[in-house]
Amino acid sequence: MKISYYPGCTLKLKAKNLELAALASLQALGIDVEEMDRWNCCGAVYSLTDDDLIHHIGPVRNLVRAKERGADKLVTLCSMCYNTLARANQLMRKDQVKRDTINRFMDDEIDYAGEVEVVHFLTLLEEQVGWDTIKKKVKKPLTGLKVAPYYGCTLQRPQAVGIEPMGSFSLMTRLLEAIGATVVPFYSADKCCGSYQVLNVEAGDNDAAANVINAAASAGIEALATSCPLCEYNLGKQQDQFMAKGKITANVPTFYFTQLLGMALGVDPEVCHFELNDSKAVLLLEAKQIQVAA
Amino acid sequence: MTLPINAQNVSIVSVEKINKLSGENVKLCMQCGTCTASCPMAEEMEFYPRKVMHLSQFGLLSEMEDINTYWKCASCHSCSVRCPRGIDIAKVMEALRQLVLRTSKNYIEPSEMPAEQIKELPQIAMVAGFRKLTS
Ligand code: SF4
Ligand code: SF4
Numbered sequence: 001m002k003i004s005y006y007p008g009c010t011l012k013l014k015a016k017n018l019e020l021a022a023l024a025s026l027q028a029l030g031i032d033v034e035e036m037d038r039w040n041c042c043g044a045v046y047s048l049t050d051d052d053l054i055h056h057i058g059p060v061r062n063l064v065r066a067k068e069r070g071a072d073k074l075v076t077l078c079s080m081c082y083n084t085l086a087r088a089n090q091l092m093r094k095d096q097v098k099r100d101t102i103n104r105f106m107d108d109e110i111d112y113a114g115e116v117e118v119v120h121f122l123t124l125l126e127e128q129v130g131w132d133t134i135k136k137k138v139k140k141p142l143t144g145l146k147v148a149p150y151y152g153c154t155l156q157r158p159q160a161v162g163i164e165p166m167g168s169f170s171l172m173t174r175l176l177e178a179i180g181a182t183v184v185p186f187y188s189a190d191k192c193c194g195s196y197q198v199l200n201v202e203a204g205d206n207d208a209a210a211n212v213i214n215a216a217a218s219a220g221i222e223a224l225a226t227s228c229p230l231c232e233y234n235l236g237k238q239q240d241q242f243m244a245k246g247k248i249t250a251n252v253p254t255f256y257f258t259q260l261l262g263m264a265l266g267v268d269p270e271v272c273h274f275e276l277n278d279s280k281a282v283l284l285l286e287a288k289q290i291q292v293a294a
Numbered sequence: 295m296t297l298p299i300n301a302q303n304v305s306i307v308s309v310e311k312i313n314k315l316s317g318e319n320v321k322l323c324m325q326c327g328t329c330t331a332s333c334p335m336a337e338e339m340e341f342y343p344r345k346v347m348h349l350s351q352f353g354l355l356s357e358m359e360d361i362n363t364y365w366k367c368a369s370c371h372s373c374s375v376r377c378p379r380g381i382d383i384a385k386v387m388e389a390l391r392q393l394v395l396r397t398s399k400n401y402i403e404p405s406e407m408p409a410e411q412i413k414e415l416p417q418i419a420m421v422a423g424f425r426k427l428t429s
Contacts, residue, residue: 008418009417009418009421010416010417010418013416013417014415014416014417015416041421043421043425044417044418044421044422044425045369045421045422045425045426048316048369048382048384048385048388048389049315049316049385049388049389049392050314050315050316050317050385051314051315052392055425078418080418080422081418153368153369153370153371153372157370157371157372157374157375158371158374158375158382159375166375191334191372192334192335192368192370192372194334194335194368195368195369195370195419195422196368196369196419196422196423196426196427197335197366197368197423198415198419198423199402199407199411199415199419199420199423199424199427200365200366200401200402200423200427203411207337207338208334208335208368211334229416229417229418230416230418230419230422232416233414233415233416233419237414
């Protein structure tokens, strides 16, 4: 089976820690994925207007590229890319009229009808590796770290593209358990962090994100694991401002799940780029005696 | 505030516009309020999602012209997955945004964003935000 990897814009710039930790982990697990040699921005959000087809061209063009290279699956890490690509793929599978229009518009490309399967990295880990194998390959278990999966919106909604049923967070839970962390149930795991509304408010005024942090702190959660650079920004990077405005009373550092996986598999800590996380993230790992520098 | 709904302000054409853009049928709404209860942004909205659905059912676009509801919507789909009538409310919010954006109006001005914020923001925040809030 051939698996193409779609990184997306943010992973090459602001969220290198999400990508590099993931790729090093895959290497440690012996899984081969090939980054697409040509890709473009997916558009970050799926167009919700019925007459707007032009904004589907971006994601569909990436799917066409994957098909051209003979890929069976297209794997993504960023939750927003996943959602946009998976929904565009569904549109191309299900809506014949729109599919024909889009294919006609891209007449210099091969026709596409949803042949490639879009999968999230977590699904890939479950299908291609399995939690038991990951457990066996762990070199430095994250013992004593109380962490909760944070899925946000785009890994679960709408249901048709959700990586698992609504209200179930088992993929990331089982991964975190496999790497030795203590998983704390978190009832706000699919509450919105405010998403792009962060552009629409003053720094530190994104209440949706502050509410998630407060819910996590009161559940006794020490860290949140996410797969979305926007969630990481809204939840992790804004905590000093929330604190200054009195919106939160305790810090809950935010990590990419790939960074935690990488640490447990014994990946060089430099590759996990913790310096790109909120400073509280490094302090927490140090307090747990998890080595963060090579 | 009382909002009159009468023959003078009800607009079937506007209802059709909203339905056409969203691909949904706002008339299906039974005003249960589940959307409002599910909405993480409701506290910041001038009219709650349920009320916006009600006004949409009568095509009262002018009553919705100056409210922030659809500009505060984060397209999180919490409402859409819970609506007992199966309405994708996120799409209705998008239709209301588009009705304004397609007249070349911006809700936020990218040029006025602080340089510091632009430097920090992940790319997906800007791509998503500009797509939702600028024309
Ligand atoms: S949840 Fe659905 S039916 Fe209930 S008020 Fe909202 S749109 Fe109407
Ligand atoms: S999609 Fe918009 S209206 Fe619906 S719950 Fe989310 S923020 Fe509220």
